Amino acid sequence: MSQQENGPVMRPWLDPDAVPFIRIRNITKKFGAFTAVNNVTLDIYHNELFCLLGGSGCGKSTLLRMLSGFEQPTDGSIEIDGQDMAGMSPCDRPTNMMFQSYALFPHMSVEKNIAYGLKRDRLPRGEIADRVAEILKLVQLEEYGTRKPAQLSGGQRQRVALARSLVKKPKVLLLDEPLGALDKKLREETQFELVNIQETLGVTFIVVTHDQEEAMSISTRIGVMDQGKIIQVGEPREIYEFPQSRFVADFIGSVNMFEGQVIKDTQSKVVIHCPDAQMDIEVSHGVSCASAQKVAFAIRPEKIQMSRTKPKKALNLTRGVVQEIAYLGNLSIYHVVLDSGKAVRVTRPNLERADEHAVTWEDRVYLYWDGTAGVVLNT
Amino acid sequence: MSMQAHIAEPGRAGKWVRTVSGWFAGRGRTLVIAIPMLWLLLFFLVPFLVVGKISLSEAAIARPPYLPIWNFEDGILTLSLNLGNFQFLAEDSLYFNAYVQSLQIAFFSTILALLIGYPMAYVIARAPARLRNLLLMLVILPFWTSFLLRIYAWIGILKTNGVINNILLSLGIIHEPLVMMQTNFAVYVGIVYTYLPFMILPLYSTLVKLDESLFEAAADLGARPLTIFLSVTLPLSVPGIIAGSMLVFIPVVGEFVTPELLGGPDTLMIGRQLWTEFFANRDWPVASAVAIVMLIVLVLPVMLLQRTQPDEAGG
Amino acid sequence: MQRKSRLVLIAAILGFIFLYAPMVSLVIFSFNKSKLVTVWGGFSTKWYGELFQNAQILNAAGLSLRIAVISASLALVIGTIAAFVLVRFGRFRGRNLLTGMITSPLVMPDVIIGLSLLLMFVAMQNLIGWPNRGMTTIIIAHATFGAAYVAVVVQSRLRDMDLSVEEAAADLGAGAVRVFFDITLPIISPALISGWLLSFTLSMDDLVITSFVSGPGSSTLPMVIFSKVRLGVSPDINALATIIILIVSVGVIGAALAMRKKDMPHG
Numbered sequence: 001m002s003q004q005e006n007g008p009v010m011r012p013w014l015d016p017d018a019v020p021f022i023r024i025r026n027i028t029k030k031f032g033a034f035t036a037v038n039n040v041t042l043d044i045y046h047n048e049l050f051c052l053l054g055g056s057g058c059g060k061s062t063l064l065r066m067l068s069g070f071e072q073p074t075d076g077s078i079e080i081d082g083q084d085m086a087g088m089s090p091c092d093r094p095t096n097m098m099f100q101s102y103a104l105f106p107h108m109s110v111e112k113n114i115a116y117g118l119k120r121d122r123l124p125r126g127e128i129a130d131r132v133a134e135i136l137k138l139v140q141l142e143e144y145g146t147r148k149p150a151q152l153s154g155g156q157r158q159r160v161a162l163a164r165s166l167v168k169k170p171k172v173l174l175l176d177e178p179l180g181a182l183d184k185k186l187r188e189e190t191q192f193e194l195v196n197i198q199e200t201l202g203v204t205f206i207v208v209t210h211d212q213e214e215a216m217s218i219s220t221r222i223g224v225m226d227q228g229k230i231i232q233v234g235e236p237r238e239i240y241e242f243p244q245s246r247f248v249a250d251f252i253g254s255v256n257m258f259e260g261q262v263i264k265d266t267q268s269k270v271v272i273h274c275p276d277a278q279m280d281i282e283v284s285h286g287v288s289c290a291s292a293q294k295v296a297f298a299i300r301p302e303k304i305q306m307s308r309t310k311p312k313k314a315l316n317l318t319r320g321v322v323q324e325i326a327y328l329g330n331l332s333i334y335h336v337v338l339d340s341g342k343a344v345r346v347t348r349p350n351l352e353r354a355d356e357h358a359v360t361w362e363d364r365v366y367l368y369w370d371g372t373a374g375v376v377l378n379t
Numbered sequence: 380m381s382m383q384a385h386i387a388e389p390g391r392a393g394k395w396v397r398t399v400s401g402w403f404a405g406r407g408r409t410l411v412i413a414i415p416m417l418w419l420l421l422f423f424l425v426p427f428l429v430v431g432k433i434s435l436s437e438a439a440i441a442r443p444p445y446l447p448i449w450n451f452e453d454g455i456l457t458l459s460l461n462l463g464n465f466q467f468l469a470e471d472s473l474y475f476n477a478y479v480q481s482l483q484i485a486f487f488s489t490i491l492a493l494l495i496g497y498p499m500a501y502v503i504a505r506a507p508a509r510l511r512n513l514l515l516m517l518v519i520l521p522f523w524t525s526f527l528l529r530i531y532a533w534i535g536i537l538k539t540n541g542v543i544n545n546i547l548l549s550l551g552i553i554h555e556p557l558v559m560m561q562t563n564f565a566v567y568v569g570i571v572y573t574y575l576p577f578m579i580l581p582l583y584s585t586l587v588k589l590d591e592s593l594f595e596a597a598a599d600l601g602a603r604p605l606t607i608f609l610s611v612t613l614p615l616s617v618p619g620i621i622a623g624s625m626l627v628f629i630p631v632v633g634e635f636v637t638p639e640l641l642g643g644p645d646t647l648m649i650g651r652q653l654w655t656e657f658f659a660n661r662d663w664p665v666a667s668a669v670a671i672v673m674l675i676v677l678v679l680p681v682m683l684l685q686r687t688q689p690d691e692a693g694g
Numbered sequence: 695m696q697r698k699s700r701l702v703l704i705a706a707i708l709g710f711i712f713l714y715a716p717m718v719s720l721v722i723f724s725f726n727k728s729k730l731v732t733v734w735g736g737f738s739t740k741w742y743g744e745l746f747q748n749a750q751i752l753n754a755a756g757l758s759l760r761i762a763v764i765s766a767s768l769a770l771v772i773g774t775i776a777a778f779v780l781v782r783f784g785r786f787r788g789r790n791l792l793t794g795m796i797t798s799p800l801v802m803p804d805v806i807i808g809l810s811l812l813l814m815f816v817a818m819q820n821l822i823g824w825p826n827r828g829m830t831t832i833i834i835a836h837a838t839f840g841a842a843y844v845a846v847v848v849q850s851r852l853r854d855m856d857l858s859v860e861e862a863a864a865d866l867g868a869g870a871v872r873v874f875f876d877i878t879l880p881i882i883s884p885a886l887i888s889g890w891l892l893s894f895t896l897s898m899d900d901l902v903i904t905s906f907v908s909g910p911g912s913s914t915l916p917m918v919i920f921s922k923v924r925l926g927v928s929p930d931i932n933a934l935a936t937i938i939i940l941i942v943s944v945g946v947i948g949a950a951l952a953m954r955k956k957d958m959p960h961g
């Protein structure tokens with residue numbers, strides 16, 4: 001919405017005439033009386049790396065399993081590349097899945113595991129061998145072809161699983177928490193590998209994760225799920241900077257939330273009366289809501305300015321005492337308690353190695369921000 | 380193995396390991412080991428040596444009914460080893476046939492039990508967790524009831540005026556009762572019936588450990604149910620198949636009760652032969668020789684085979 | 695796909711019918727008035743009455759029970775020690791020998807165990823005048839194979855056990871013996887119970903080994919049943935079978951319910 005780095009060619013979701021590659025329409029899955037996926041409608045475009053993000057048990061895996069054909073939807077339809085998936089068994093679908101547990105066949109070597117899907121297509125032997133070798137090279141496991149899964153490290157296993165699901169060149173690759181079992185460092189490296197592979201092969205990826213950083217860093221778009229519903233779909237930046245609900249604002253990154261009441265609502269600005277913040281917060285964009293409605297003002301910790309001296313010009317200004325500082329290396333987190341008792345989280349980058357003028361414990365500080373720093377949420 | 384686990388933990392826990400090994404060190408430790416060791420030596424291993432010794436002696440009408448193999452008279456030790464019993468076994472085709480038939484019956488019973496047990500184990504393993512325990516209980520329950528009485532039940536079913544014949548006759552399907560008792564057919568039925576739980580349980584415990592996602596992965600890669608079964612399920616259930624087959628095959632080779640109660644006079648099985656030799660003919664040396672041959676020819680190979688299997692628990 | 699899985703299901707159901715049909719027929723014909731066991735002659739419970747007047751069977755059952763209780767308890771002690779030694783003692787001389795001896799009875803044909811033990815008892819009797827063939831020798835024999843089953847069950851439980859629990863107790867100041875009785879024993883107690891029950895049942899059930907090692911006047915229940923069954927079917931055996939099936943069913947179902955109750959709080 002805001003960024004203009006690449007045009008609508010690379011971002012088909014901005015183009016109203018673009019034809020979605022995967023069309024999910026009103027899909028619902030019930031297990032008995034429990035609704036795991038609730039009336040989800042979603043379009044995913046060719047070549048996307050789409051992330052499904054949400055808390056544990058919100059229905060991400062269930063949605064993925066309906067795409068791959070392991071669960072039959074209670075209601076709704078799925079279309080991939082113009083083809084209706086209803087009643088089609090997993091072995092006939094143009095999708096492949098990378099399982100959360102990898103599901104490598106323990107009795108087969110790495111090569112055999114990877115060749116398994118190709119053999120089911122009855123490809124000639126020579127071609128199978130070529131394609132296995134090719135994909136092994138892509139995932140950098142050339143020397144490990146004859147090993148059994150048990151003789152590999154976690155990261156290597158993960159790459160075998162990826163290779164096995166990729167080698168059939170599916171139209172859609174579904175990945176259920178592909179990096180869940182890896183440690184942080186390996187995870188970050190693999191994230192880039194995953195993006196590289198996706199770009200090289202031009203396969204549409206749908207990745208399930210509950211790690212929001214991972215979702216932010218690899219995806220073209222993110223769908224945030226809660227209790228079986230998709231709450232918001234958008235590019236990472238959009239989701240982060242323009243959350244449409246309290247849930248999304250709170251779930252992605254950290255946020256300071258001020259409850260208040262709209263007291264002025266014009267075309268170009270809104271004023272919210274917030275006793276918590278000890279002021280009337282002014283936001284320089286309109287919201288569509290009734291006057292006097294209860295809303296929340298959400299602002300990210302890094303968007304709040306902080307100083308010991310009173311700033312000359314500040315649209316929104318309040319005061320508090322620094323109670324706690326957490327030093328994280330690249331930045332520090334400050335817990336500032338306002339005079340109203342409300343705790344506010346502020347982050348500042350540590351730009352200098354030894355800053356003598358830095359704000360410290362028990363300092364009385366001013367917090368301020370301008371009219372575009374936060375968003376107003378009414379749901 | 381447990382020691383390593385201990386040593387890996389630093390701190391006070393490590394100290395405790397030393398306390399334990401201290402308490403169990405030296406005499407205490409030896410004493411604890413000695414209890415099962417002596418018991419088994421005395422009542423398991425040494426008896427085999429005794430059997431070996433008696434298989435080399437001559438039968439006699441005496442108490443006990445055999446002659447000692449060594450004699451100590453006038454300061455001269457005479458050792459008379461008698462290989463006649465083994466020679467007897469080798470020459471009498473009855474024993475050879477009994478060995479062969481035992482192997483044959485054990486082999487085909489194992490196959491039959493596998494064919495019947497596999498689908499059962501599979502269905503139990505794939506059943507919803509709630510139902511699974513109930514089904515498992517249904518498999519185990521017959522095992523807790525009397526083995527002898529379960530064989531007995533088949534007499535009532537298979538005999539000339541038994542349940543099957545009565546039903547078939549009254550339905551008019553047959554006009555003459557079928558002869559099923561005292562045939563090898565009855566022996567197979569009885570053996571497969573009594574040993575079925577021993578096949579199902581190890582199969583079940585292998586199958587239940589297989590992760591559902593393996594099958595899903597295979598389906599996802601384009602495999603159809605039959606291919607999934609042949610390329611994933613079956614190879615991965617091999618340990619269970621081997622364990623179950625061992626549990627059926629070995630005891631069946633030495634089976635006595637079933638051929639005795641359900642089989643005919645021509646159902647020659649080696650366990651039954653040994654019994655006859657011992658109880659009817661009172662020929663202890665020949666019975667011992669039968670046991671020794673059985674041990675060497677039938678039991679040891681299987682035990683060695685089992686040894687070469689990777690030891691699951693030892694990892 | 696549907697059809698194939700239904701085929702498997704049908705095969706499994708037939709399997710269960712195969713397992714239970716004989717037991718059902720045993721029970722049904724125990725209430726048969728006719729002496730011809732398998733020809734229905736009307737409902738009657740007279741065979742139960744006859745069974746409870748059969749002194750031979752009652753005595754044999756009593757003897758079997760006594761033997762089973764004593765031998766299972768003995769097996770429990772020997773088997774548990776063996777399991778503990780094998781799992782926790784690390785390396786010691788004779789470890790392989792002990793492993794071999796404790797597992798062999800599981801795969802050894804009964805006739806061989808029976809014969810070898812009898813010959814051993816006879817030899818011992820000649821040498822030291824002990825033991826006399828009868829209850830003692832039967833108990834020794836049953837305890838020996840029972841110990842093998844106990845050892846297998848207890849071993850696997852000990853292996854699965856989380857060692858850090860013991861270490862935590864030690865860390866809180868318990869000595870090695872205390873730890874064993876306070877922590878290890880309660881944790882492995884389900885295995886001890888099932889091991890005991892297993893050897894109890896096997897003892898109650900054994901015919902072959904018992905026939906070899908028993909002496910005159912000590913006929914166990916399976917021996918009496920066997921001699922009766924050899925002569926053909928007889929309705930009071932059906933009554934006996936029904937009672938055994940009833941006891942076992944109540945026991946197994948009761949145990950299952952007890953276990954379910956125990957699991958309940960965890961969900």
Ligand SMILES: Nc1ncnc2c1ncn2[C@@H]1O[C@H](COP(=O)(O)OP(=O)(O)OP(=O)(O)O)[C@@H](O)[C@H]1O
Nearest residue numbers: 031034036054055056057058059060061062063210
């Ligand atoms: N086969 C099933 N039967 C009954 N309930 C199920 C079944 N599969 C999933 N559920 C329920 O549906 C809900 C969604 O499950 P799902 O596996 O899709 O969650 P998820 O978003 O993938 O969570 P996680 O991040 O923990 O993997 C859960 O509450 C789960 O308990």
Ligand SMILES: [Mg+2]
Nearest residue numbers: 060061062176
């Ligand atoms: Mg999931």
